[in-house]
Amino acid sequence: MATDEPSQTRWSFLEFKTFYDAKFGRKKLPEEDVSNKDQPEDGSSNGNNGDVNNNSSPVTNQDGNTALANGNVIREKPKKSMFPPFESAETRTLAESLSRDIIRGNPNIKWESIKGLENAKKLLKEAVVMPIKYPTYFNGLLTPWKGILLFGPPGTGKTMLAKAVATECNTTFFNISASSVVSKWRGDSEKLIRVLFDLARHHAPSTIFLDEIDAIISQRGGEGRSEHEASRRLKTELLIQMDGLQKTNELVFVLAATNLPWELDAAMLRRLEKRILVPLPDPEARRGMFEMLIPSQPGDEPLPHDVLVEKSEGYSGSDIRILCKEAAMQPLRRTLAILEDREDVVPEDELPKIGPILPEDIDRALSNTRPSAHLHAHLYDKFNDDYGSQILK
Template sequence: MGEPLSCWSFMEFGRKSESEQKDAASRDQTGDCNGSSLNGSNNGNARNTPEMAIYEQYRNRGKITPQLNGVSHDRFNEKPQKPLLPPFESADMRALAESLCRDIIRGSPDVKWESIKGLENAKRLLKEAVVMPIKYPKYFTGLLSPWKGILLFGPPGTGKTMLAKAVATECRTTFFNISASSVVSKWRGDSEKLVKVLFELARHHAPSTIFLDEIDAIISQRGGGSSEHEASRRLKTELLIQMDGLMRTDELVFVLAATNLPWELDAAMLRRLEKRILVPLPEPEARRAMLEELLPSVPGEEELPYDVLVENTEGYSGSDIRLLCKEAAMQPLRRVMVLLEEKQEVVPEEELPKVGPIKGEDIKIALKNTRPSAHLHAQLYDKFNADYGSQIL
């Protein structure tokens, strides 16, 4: 009897030609057999770690199936989906892309326009700049090509991140949630490579949205003296180059940037962020809608003084209003906690007393204990909006 056929024997029997091997390698459709390399080499060496990790992602997601005798066994007979990564010129770039995919590619953020109270002007500008070009690309050609760079600026806690997530949800785009830690590396030259790989990934998964949160930490004004490092300068230059490349293509890749300090941004980045939208503090109607949603009135109980709350929350951001409602909701619970502390033994869960409704006195205490945190630079935001902002008249 002959020796039993091993996995490697099947490979030798069904080996592809050299041209077929190159085509297969370019499509990144490789099989695995006991950790041996199947991408056109027959020396039995193990795959390197980045490629193996990518292969495992493909295998777990059902993107590809192992090959036997050069034939793919797909029991579901589905069409091949888009690969996780585009082809890169080097293994280093592929490894950087793998780390970006693992850290920042997200599914749908599941944030609807209706969940954001107020900000009608900002919503309208975002729909005009991003949502409509994706839904109706026929109208946005030539001079009316969609804006590729959008800046959301305003006080902290006003809903800039929520607006970016609502855009990604509405458009069903691939959402890249980027912060400074995602594109800054301690290794020389890797930061600018990460920026380049990020935009290549965004083009590969288009339509996609790149959300640069707190962009002032990444690309502040250049030439600020000896405090600016050479690596920081190279990172900023690469980001500007990639942004400029987006404007010269028809690919649906949008860059949404958010900042609380728009006056610290570099002038070249402001030019590339074509739409600059102010996300202001909530108006009285928006504040009332937030309060009614967070503190709904209980039938048969005392009506909460919404008018007093709206009047006394001038200058509060959406985050401040949420903290105010949380403080008001804590008052009935504190009364229950006082009763529980008087008892020496732990009360069983089924015997715990019921938490009462929120009263008018609770609202007054919450107003005393909660102060606005985002009204200090209101004049600076208004001046920046008058100088650079986009508005609908």
């Protein structure tokens, strides 16, 4: 054996030291030399005197640091794990199923792409955006709103507002529906609710969007109501978790949407501190939608947007989109009628161009499209008078 070869006792001590540091979390200092075991048996040096070798392959140890093949350790900023430490494997399995409802992509819905609804957009910015940008102002009595309810007729833009929150706000967005938290196995539904809020607090700041919340927490008990025990447990757990948010410092915001606000439980209405009516679009909002969906093309006959705004009273945003689609289908139908008379299939490069939308196409679209939600608008106005929250100008 060469005289400069490390002894067996010294070699075992270094191996034990490296294992202990990796196992129990002791961080090695950059100048700490544990590279003796990487030296050749003849005791010769690798020539870098402990410096980082560019040819060394990095290996991540249990501390989250990057260990090079020569024994040096590069300390890195620890990354937040996907899941908090759970008490059991069953709970972690539930968390993995809920993680599929986290929106990681960008819905690409901007505030500017939503016409009208200035009141709702202002409140959402006040509740989500500003507390993240300026947390100094939001403490004590001015702690951020923990819950907002968006209610109104179908098709007025409640879900689009939620998508705008996911796009514009730098928060983890949980898109939750009844299928996400309801399970056929006894006890799993309330566990899913608890794990959902644990995940939201772990990834704070975060937003939990409960779409069609009336399907999850309608009124409990009462005269003439038969309710399953599992449903009551789920609702109770949701109410407990929302009320418990007030005792934590993490910014977790609950955004709920419904078409049937009068079906919600009174305890849930208390926890949803701001209740915002998302009404049918006003004339200015309707004009903006028409100009965005079917703009007048240069050189073509101007479209009668004024007529559209006047005759679309009571239409929701979804109805206006259907109306514009019907108007755009008219010139396509004329083109398809020409192609239908052809026996052979026309090659793609020889297809005729679709003509412009004519004013008579607008009249035909209006006659073929009817509003879908205007008959119940007075019910939302009454609920807004009883429970609604507005911004005083």
